[in-house]
Each structure stands twice: as structure tokens, then as C-alpha cells.
Amino acid sequence: MNMNRKKILLVIFVSFIIFWSLFPILWIFNHSLMFEEELYSRPPHWIPQNPIPNNYMQILGIPAYYPRYGEVKASGHAPAILNGIRNSTIVALLVMTATVIVATIVAYPLARFNLRHGNKYLFVVLTSRTIPAISIAIPYFIFFFYLGLYGTVFGVAILHFSITIPFMIWVLIGYLNTLPLDLDRSARVDGYGRLGVFRKVIVPMAGPAIVTSIVLTFLFSWNEFLFAWIFTSGTTAQTLPPAFPSMLFMLADPNNMAAAVIISLIPPIVICAFFERYITRLKIVGAVQIKSG
Amino acid sequence: MTKIKFENVNKKFDSVVAADNVNLEINDKEFFIILGPSGGGKSTLLNLIAGLEQVDSGTIYFDDKPINDVPPEKRNVAMVFQSYAIYPHMNVFDNVAMGLRAKKLAKQEVKKQVENATEMLGIREYLNRKPYQLSGGERQRVALARALVRRPDAFLLDEPLANIDAKLRQSVRVELKSLQRQFGITTVYVTHDQTEAMSMGDRVALIRQGKIIQTSTPSEMYSRPLNTFVAEFLGSPSITLFETDLRDKDGRYIFEAPAFVLELPLETAKMRNITATIRNKARDNKVMIGFRPEDLAIHKESLNNAIEGKIYLIENLGKESIITLKIGERLIQAVSAHPPAGVHVDDTVWLTVDFDKMYIFDKETQQNLLI
């Protein structure tokens, strides 16, 4: 087919792809900048007429005064959102820390020593990533109930580990396998014991993989819905994701909700932008599998 | 500085035998070469010395002390890997300093030693560079500096010249040898290249499939190989072996082959003291006789007690020529500093052999009958 026709087709397709990928987000973003009345206008306003940040302020619990619209009260859901942000951050940090420590320690011998049970360990790592979240939730519900962990950040964090730890071990082992064993051997001969090799060779060299995994672990925990919903909704430990269905059920202002959605997207975007060079350096397609929580 | 001794060492990887009842003694300050075909177990021996592998049975001694249970970090040996194993995330200074820092030396001392070592190897100006900014040869020097700066008891090298350009190999060979002499460290050097072994080694151990075939000085191994394998391994171009029937015809020793008949002059036999051996072996026994390329002379005229052949290829290398000849169905090689004038491809020529240097091996056992 001739070049011009191909170019035109390409433009059409690429435009479609961009549009398709972004339109729902842009739609919500629009709503987050409108007052409620504008929301219901038909035909809809594709661009907000008077974009104002009132929804963001409302949902974050900050009342405001606009000369045109008068006083704007803070949303009743603001505490849920603010607490949600706080709790999600706590959980995410807990999960991040524990996962890094456990995963790096476990990945080291699995990747670097020829363990006789090595394959069995790998099998365990693989299969623990394949269990649907809901299947674990049921027994844990009973456990936590009796252990008093229901409605705590620790409980949710433990559930997150069940997914992030095998994931990070898997990623680290995959990355470590690309590093020549001669580096370990050279350090041994130079006078370092096995822990010394871990400290001075393995950890520094696995830097990109570790950083990427930490970021993905944080994002996973921040975005995780099911466990958070079952184990923290309605409690003081409620994280951010469960706040949304509550808002839906209690008929919150849809514009406020839109603002809340955008707010919940900010930390992931910021972190991704910041760490983008590490993530692209890694290029592990399996890295995205963490979302299958 | 150390003596290294292997006593009845065995090592197997699954079903592959890497070390088969290995007994070796490496002397203090010696430049010892472990030579052999690929996969023969050479690197395994090096790993066993370093402690990166454990023996299945047997003992390894450093200065008569068994070190089987000593972990690699405590053995005070230095190793240069074929890949150099330079840490990519550290600059040259930190790389070279690795071993010294493990010993917890003071910062000033570390700096001094590293600067000295890199100065000696000519890479001092690269101290701040990262490995990816260096060429292969420079990286090797970093690996050498890292090893030597520690003043180890033994120095292990795994095929160091494998990744060096052919042209540079000669100068790196000289340099390695002089470094070793300068530092006086017991060195164990692994290679599959017999030229390196011949030119660098104080002594050489030839290993094949885990078994040490022969251990001696290079010249010993060249002129008195224990069997045909050793004879064929050393020397380039390789030795030519002919399968012949040895006959004793009224006190004359005749070697009969399909393509020729040679008679061993009795004086030569007496001078070499091999009369008894040959008499025992004669009686229609099959033997392999061997001639090195440099012990074959080419003649345009037909001669007695010579081998007839056809010129197949002439390679003029400047200082000498390698002439490939077709004898019967085989191709063999002769080397001559001054090839006979007027000889061309497809000419029929006659080869005379130097009976002083003839090798005789038993056909069944492949053993050298003349040792």
C-alpha cells in the first residue's frame, strides 16, 4: 500500500489508541473540576466551563469560599479520604520494608547457590503467586478474627506480604541470574565470606531490580482493594481504596468522588515519574504481574 | 609463598569426572601450568585450590597443612578469572582495593598499595574510571592489580590470554612471566594452548578427563612424552604418527607401513640405547612411530630409506615454511626454515627422517616405548 495511505491509517490508529487509553481518565478529571450542576448538563460539557478546585478541597476537608458560588462545605467523606491516605501510606511502607528485607535475603541463596532443594523452593515461590486472593481471604478472616488482627494495619499488611514477597523474590532471582557468578567467586577469593559477598556485591548490583520491586510493591499495596475492603472497611484502619465503595453506597457527590479518584492517582504517578529510569532499565514484563493480586 | 599439593583428589560433577585421583606437587615460587583440552578438568583444579569447590575425597595441602576445610576467603590466594570478574558498579580504585578492604587495612595504607599496584601495571591514571570505560586489556590489568596488591600466597590464572588479541598475546605473555618472577608468587596457570604452556611454564601438568597424564618441564614433555596423546598435544604443527609393523630381519630393524618402508640405522639404535627395547618389541609387533615436522626433510630426488609423498600445500610464514604433504591418503606436515628450491604443489618428493629424534609408541597401549 502506498506511503500516504499508510501514514493516514497510522495517524488514525495511533489517535484511536491514545484516545482509548486516556478518555475515561480525562472524563473523570473533567468531573473533578466541575460543580454538581454542570455535571448533569446535556449535552455534556466536554471541557469544564469554570474549572475550579472546589472538589479537591471539599474531599480533603478544606472548606472554601467562592464569590460566585458562595461557601463550599467540606465533604462528609473527607475524614475517610484523609485517614485512607494516611493508613494506605502506613501499610504500604510496612509492606515495602518487610518485603525488601525478606525477599533479598531469600533470593540470595536461591539465585547464587546451587541448592539441592533449589527447585523445590522455586516451585514454592511460583505457586504462591497463583492463588486467587479471595481464596486466602476466607481462612484469614477467621484467623484474624480470633487473633484480633481484624481491622488493623498489621493484618492488611500481612495479607499484602502474601503477594508481594513471592513477587519480589521472583523478580530478584530473575535479575540475579543475569549477573555472572564469577563476581561472587572473585569476592570470595578476595576475602569476603558469603554475607560479605551479599553486602558488597549482590545488593549493590541488584540495585535496579531492588528499587523497581520496592516501587512496585509500594504501588501494589497502595492500590490494593480486596483485602483492604474485607479487612479494614468501616474500621479505623481503613485504607484509601475501601473509601470509594463507601462513597458510592452513601451517595457522595460524584464530583467529589472524581476528585478523590484523581487524588488517589497522584502518588503512583509521582513515584513512577521519579523512578521511571529504573523501571525502564529493568524491562521485565513479569514485573506487571504483581497487579494480579 | 606456598607449596601446593594435591593428594588423591577426586571430584565429580553429577556423572562427569573432573578430577580422577589427582596427585600434584607445585613448588614454591613455581610458574606451574595446567594444560589440557577443553572440559578436561583444568578449571576445576583451580577452583579446588581456591576453595570455590570442595573435594569429594583426597586432600589439598598448602605448605603441608591440609586446607580442605578452609573457606576461600581465608586461603589467601588470588585468582584472575577468564572473564576478569571486575565489579561493574565500582571504579578501578575500589575494584583493586576489594581484597585489601576485606583485610580491614587502614585507609591510607589501602590508598598507598592500590596506587603502587596500579602504577606497576600501568593503569594508575584510570583509578577513577568505571569498568565500562576500559578496554579488555585494561580490565585484565585491573584484575591483575587486584590480585597482586594482596601479596597472596598463590596466584591462580584461568586462561588469561583467551580473550586477548592474537597480536597482543606475545607481549602479555612476557609481561605475566616477568610479573611472576618479580613478585615470586607461586602461580598456577590454566590453559588449553600448548604454546603458552611451552613458553611460560616452569613445569606443566597435562590433564585429560580429570586424569593427570604427565607432569614435567616443557622440554621434557616435548621430547619425552609418556604417550601419543601427550606427543600429539604439544608441538605445532603436530607430530606425525605412522602405524607400522616392526620386523627384525636378520638383525636389521625394519618399519613397514603401507606407504613406505624405513630401516632404522643400527648405529643410531645403539647410540640411543634402544636396541634392547626394539628387540623385545620386534617379532611382527605393531608400533606407532612419530616424527616432529622439524625432523622431516624434503628432497626432490628419490632416495633410499625415505618416504614418498606429494606436495599438497606450501605455507610460507616468513621465518619458516609449513609444507603439507600427501602420503598415501593422509595429509601430514613438515616444517622447514629453508624449503627446497623449485618445489611446487603436486610435485612428488621424498622425505627423509631424523632417526635421532624418532619416537616409538606401542600401538595397543599408546605408551612411549623409549622411556
Place this chain on the structure above:
Amino acid sequence: MMRKSMRKSKIQSPLFFINISKRRLSDQEFGNILAIPLVVFAIFIVVFPLAYSLWVSFRDINIFLHVDKFIGFNQYVKALSDPLVTNSILVSLHFTAEVVLLTIFLGLGFALVLNEVFPGRRIVRVLTLVPWALSEYVTAVIWRDVYSSEYGFVNGVLFSLRIIDRYLNFLTPEWVVELLAVAFAWHIVPIMAFFLLGGLQSIPEEIYSQAKVDGVGPVKRFLTITFPYIRYAFLVALIFVTFLAITATDMFIVLTGGGPGISSESLTFQIYKTSFLIQDISYGAAISFILLIITVPILISYFVILTRKR
């Protein structure tokens, strides 16, 4: 040989464990000790819960009334004859089939387009990843807004184009699964697209040039050249997508809550509802094992293909 038997008797001797701090650990021992957290993890977080869940499914439990009696396979029999459960299995299969079809179609299309060279390709690729970067529940919230019968995007577009004269409710029992499938496909198409893109990029350009010179038409080029190269990546992505679709839960809880009525109660939603809304834990556990029975063969084939490579 002798050493091995010596080693064995060493372990059996009680002194072995006492000496462990004094002597040096072998590489195997060191590695196994460091791997202990993994074993602990596996037991506490995988084996134990699943085993307990299985045990629970054989009983009738109510933690509030402290009821606990053994009733064998009754829960499973009940589940398989329960119209709610059969409905949810059908919903899940319906949903999965549509998601898979949509994802293959869109994913392949996107991959082919993204494989072309054009200015800004890198940015477009990053943008294509955005739907996957969002979490499932955010996707659900956003698409609720898109489908909304009062201020939705779909309604807005149709109304502006004068295709409809008033806003409609799209989330009806007939269409709800389709709509959910579109929303979920939006979320996971990037995975398929990038798996396939990876496969496409491994195809050497010369093969296409050769084929074009030989006069092979575009469709035939795709079938005979492109597809064999991406077959492996395609299979892996396909199984992964299927797994995601079958185990999707957030979508159903947040976007439709299983409704209207029970028309969008997936199997996963059923498990959630039974265990946590109705609080019939043992019944829920039984249903969750039925889900496991469905997902395990999928995963086994996933691993078989993964380990068999090309």
C-alpha cells in the same frame, strides 16, 4: 563414597546441632537457613490457609453463634445444585470469554500499530500502559462514571450525536456483563499488547522485506511470518489474561455489586458475598475451592508452556 556415608552418620549424631555454631556452615546449610523465611511464609501464608479453608469447607461454621459441625461434602453438593452458584459460574465464563476475545483483538491491533515507527512512539507506548497502571478498583470507579445513566460518557457521546434523545441506563441484566468486559478489557489490554509487542520486535526486518519482494500479501504475511514468531508470547499472555479474568473481583464489587439483581455475580463475587456479606464461611470456602479447581488447570498449562519455552 566413603565421605558420603561419613556425612550421613554425622547428621544423625546429636552433636551435629550442638556444634552448629562452632563449625562453619556448608553452602547448602547456609542457603537453606537463609531460605527459612520462605518456608515459614509458604506454610503460614499458603499451605495453612488453604488447608484450613478446605477443612472449613467440610463443616458448617458460624463464628458468631459458635456453631461447628462436620458435614462432609454437603457444602459442595449444595454448591453445585445451587442456582446462584451455577449462575455465577455462567457469568464468570461469559465474562472471561468476552474479555479474552476483546483483549486478543485490541491487544494484537495495538501491538501491530505500536510496532511501527513514528515520531513520539515512546510516549504513545507509555500512554498505552496507563490503563494497566491504574488499579482494578479505580478502573471500576472510573467506568461507572463512563457508563453512568445520569452523567456518563457513553450517554454524552450518543446524545451529542443525536443517536439517542435522552440518557439511558446501560447497566441492564442483558448488557451488564458485556459492559464489565469492556471495562476490564480496557484495563488489561496493555498487558497483551506489550507481550505481543515484545514478540513482534524479535522478528528480523529482512524477513518482511523478503516477503514483500516475493509478492506475499499482507494477510498472508501476517499468518505465515508474524504469527509463528509471536505464538509463544501470545500463549503466555492469553493464559495470563484468562487467569486475570476468572479471578477478577474488584470490578464486580465496585462497578456493579453483582447487580442488577444477580446478573453480574461472578464466581469470585459469589464467594465474596457468601463468605463476607451473608457470613456463611464454610459454604463460601467450598465455593472458593470450586474456583480453585477451575483455575489450577489453567495455571498448570501456564507453567508447562513457560518452562517449555520455544
